[in-house]
Amino acid sequence: PKDASDEDSISMTAPAAVIGNAFYVGLNSPAHQGLAKLELTDNGSNPLLQKWLCESTNPVSLSAAATEDEVYFVDGRQGDAGRKLRCLDAASGDVRWSLDVAANATGEFIITSDSQVLIAESAQGLRYYRRFGERSLDEWTAPIGSLVGTPLIVGDMAIVSVGDEPALVALDLLTGLVLWRPPPQTQPGRKSAGEGKGVDPGGRG
Numbered sequence: 743p744k745d746a747s748d749e750d751s752i753s754m755t756a757p758a759a760v761i762g763n764a765f766y767v768g769l770n771s772p773a774h775q776g777l778a779k780l781e782l783t784d785n786g787s788n789p790l791l792q793k794w795l796c797e798s799t800n801p802v803s804l805s806a807a808a809t810e811d812e813v814y815f816v817d818g819r820q821g822d823a824g825r826k827l828r829c830l831d832a833a834s835g836d837v838r839w840s841l842d843v844a845a846n847a848t849g850e851f852i853i854t855s856d857s858q859v860l861i862a863e864s865a866q867g868l869r870y871y872r873r874f875g876e877r878s879l880d881e882w883t884a885p886i887g888s889l890v891g892t893p894l895i896v897g898d899m900a901i902v903s904v905g906d907e908p909a910l911v912a913l914d915l916l917t918g919l920v921l922w923r924p925p926p927q928t929q930p931g932r933k934s935a936g937e938g939k940g941v942d943p944g945g946r947g
Contacts, residue, residue, distance in 0.1 A: 752769055752770070752771045753769070753770050753771070754767050754768060754769060754770075755768040755769065755770045755775075755801045755802055755803055756768030756802045756803050756804055756805050756806070757805040758805070758806075759805055759806040759807055759808045759813070761808045761809070761810060761832075762810075763781055763782040764779055764780070764781055764782075764793075764808070764832070765779070765780040765781075765782070765790065766778070766779055766780075766806040766808055766813050766815070767780060767806075768801060768802025768803065768806075768815070769795065769802075770801045770802075774795055774797055775797065775798060775800070775801045775802070776795050776796045776797040776798040776802065776817070777795070777796050777798065777802050777806055777813070777815045777817075777828075777830070778792055778793075778794065778795045778796075779792070779793040779794050779795075779813070779832070779835060780792055780793070781793055793835070794834065794835030795835070796815075796828065796830055796835045796837065798815075798817035798818075798826070798828070799817060799818070799822075799823075799824035799825070799826070800817040800818030800819070800822045800824065800825060801817065801818070802815055802816075802817050803817075803818065803819050804816050804849055804850065804851075807851070807852065807853045808832060809832070809853070810832065811831070811832055812829055812830065812831065812832055812838065812857070813829070813830040813831075813832050813835075814827065814828065814829050814830070814851065814853050814859070815827070815828055815830075816828075816843055816849040816851060816861070818843075818845075818849070820845070820846060820847065820848055820849070821845055821846065822845055823845050825842070825843040825844070825845060825847075825849060826840045826841060826842055826843055827840065827841040827843055827849070827851060827859075827861055827863070828840045828841075829873070839873070841861070841863065841869075842863070843861070843863050844863060844864045844865060846864070846865040847862050847863050847864050847865055848862045848888075848889055848890075849861070849862060849863070850862045850889060850891060850892045850893065851892070851893070852892055852893050852894065852895060854895055856872070857872055857873045858870070858871075858872050858895065858915075859871055859872070859873070860893040860895060860900055860902075861893070862888075862889040862893065863883075864883075864885075865888055866885050866886075866887060866888060867883055867884050867885040867886055867887075868883070868884045868886060868889060868893060868900065868902060868913070868918075869881075869882070869883045869884075870882050870883075870884075870900065870915065870918060882917060882918035883918065884913055884918040884920070886902070886904055886911055886913070886920065886923075887904040887905065887906035887907065888904065888905050888906050889902050889903065889904060889905070890903040890904065890905040891903055895915065897915075898914065898915045898916065899912050899913065899914065899915055899921060900912070900913045900914075900915050909923055909924050910923075910924070911923045
């Protein structure tokens, strides 16, 4: 991460994530782009002090997510090359680990306090992993289609919205297996086979 410095034409490129008096925001300037940590101070003329900036290949457009110890962010928008999900040390801004995110993925993600991560890392699926330091404890990918919005963790399930054949899908958080997924709906005005034909249950027609 770069040290804090005053630069002209700085713009914020993503909603802020807030933990205590720390704000994590996407910043973009002529010289640098990435995620910055701003801390609230008692200085009336300069209430926000920039502590660090973690540079990224692309501007940050999705909101970061943070715990007391770690900060996560994805750079770029759908269509940008060189995107990554990064996990940073909250105090120093140093990168603890990173994960490639496909250019055609949404990059939407969610974390929990015990370091579970769900991310739409590709255009056709979801990835889950739990980290302890540098070691991956559990990991799976589920090619369930293009995701819409942010994944959700509910107990031992991952709940996601899929846009290819619009549906709400539940997956087992430990294995990635689909627990339930409603069948595709028929188009309005169309009838399924046998519907409205007056078929006799006894086969008499």
